[in-house]
Amino acid sequence: MPHCNKRVLSMFLTTECNFSCKYCYVPRDKKRTLDIDFAKCAVDEYVVKGGLRHIRFFAGGEPTLEFQLMKDIYEYVVSKGYDILFEIQTNGSFDEEIAKWIADNIDVLWISMDLDPESSDMYRITSDGSPTSPIVERNLKFFKNMEKKRTMVGIRATITKYNVRKQKEGIRYLQDLGIRHIWVDPIFEPLKGAEGRLYEKIDTMEFAREFVPARAYAKQMGMFYESNYTTNFDGNTDVSCRACVPMPHLTADGYVSSCDMALYGEGANHMNVFIYAKYDKSNNRIENNNDRIRILRSRVLKNMEDECQICVARNRCAGYCLGESQNEIGNIFKVKECVCKPVRYLFDTIGDDYHEEFKYKHP
Numbered sequence: 001m002p003h004c005n006k007r008v009l010s011m012f013l014t015t016e017c018n019f020s021c022k023y024c025y026v027p028r029d030k031k032r033t034l035d036i037d038f039a040k041c042a043v044d045e046y047v048v049k050g051g052l053r054h055i056r057f058f059a060g061g062e063p064t065l066e067f068q069l070m071k072d073i074y075e076y077v078v079s080k081g082y083d084i085l086f087e088i089q090t091n092g093s094f095d096e097e098i099a100k101w102i103a104d105n106i107d108v109l110w111i112s113m114d115l116d117p118e119s120s121d122m123y124r125i126t127s128d129g130s131p132t133s134p135i136v137e138r139n140l141k142f143f144k145n146m147e148k149k150r151t152m153v154g155i156r157a158t159i160t161k162y163n164v165r166k167q168k169e170g171i172r173y174l175q176d177l178g179i180r181h182i183w184v185d186p187i188f189e190p191l192k193g194a195e196g197r198l199y200e201k202i203d204t205m206e207f208a209r210e211f212v213p214a215r216a217y218a219k220q221m222g223m224f225y226e227s228n229y230t231t232n233f234d235g236n237t238d239v240s241c242r243a244c245v246p247m248p249h250l251t252a253d254g255y256v257s258s259c260d261m262a263l264y265g266e267g268a269n270h271m272n273v274f275i276y277a278k279y280d281k282s283n284n285r286i287e288n289n290n291d292r293i294r295i296l297r298s299r300v301l302k303n304m305e306d307e308c309q310i311c312v313a314r315n316r317c318a319g320y321c322l323g324e325s326q327n328e329i330g331n332i333f334k335v336k337e338c339v340c341k342p343v344r345y346l347f348d349t350i351g352d353d354y355h356e357e358f359k360y361k362h363p
Helices: 036-049 063-079 096-105 117-123 133-145 167-176 204-220 269-274 290-297 322-328 337-350
Strands: 009-012 054-058 085-090 108-112 152-159 181-186 224-227 255-257 275-280 285-288
Touching: 009 036, 009 063, 036 063, 036 275, 036 285, 054 063, 063 085, 063 096, 096 133, 108 133, 117 133, 152 167, 167 181, 167 204, 181 204, 204 224, 204 337, 269 275, 269 290, 269 322, 275 290
Parallel strands: 009 054, 054 085, 085 108, 108 152, 152 181, 181 224
Antiparallel strands: 255 275, 275 285
């Protein structure tokens, strides 16, 4: 089943972060925190009324910095009595108290680390410039050594010029830490407003050629290793991702976005197409922008540019990530040029090697 079937309510808890990753794609705004009343209203709207049974904690910053807020929302969701799957995407910097709570309450935990420690520390540093891999490794060992836990711990890695040829090495390192699920994403341009960040392009075909043997190696080791380029390879689709549905993402400034790359409603500018609703606090309700919803839902394969219509991988890609397209091209109906060739190569090379649905969808 393709990625658009990840039916989930995402919550951007805070804009604050304790890391200073050199390639971070997020513009740093003033500190904002998700309104608890907005979160509860959204649970009532999308879980109770809308039937979603998957909650995801994410952020333009680090969600565990708002740990009490996370717990308060969690308890409110649980009070509704539904069987809910809980997920967190984090930089892995939390302490043991939070780690224990996650192990007891969270089903899916994606930690950002760029495969091997050396490659990760080239970009991922703390606010005082220290390497982050020792912090992440400490928490990975914590989860590995727990006798009983409900949590699937996976790694979400950015592929850069430092690790593009070290994918097997990174897989071996993470396997030793108990990791069995890895998603990788070739580095992409930061959002407008974050142009000062370090962005070092990679050869996306080099990534694809290195990915194929790395994936085969991971499979041999009993591990799951996939990428943003193969997100929908487990099933046919005419929609690329949940942004087209749209699935709700609550922003810390009181809006509903359909995309992880549209983190603010105020001043969304070129990413404004993804902001499709707003929280009315005085009346405690969410007001939809139906024109935006119509545009997002029209982002289907038949409405994509001509190159998509004749592409061999069209039914397993459906136009790739519209967030990256909007950010870099300014058009959700076009595809980044550097993506098409590697996606076709991967489809030609491993496209028939998918016989089971991806259990854990792209974070």
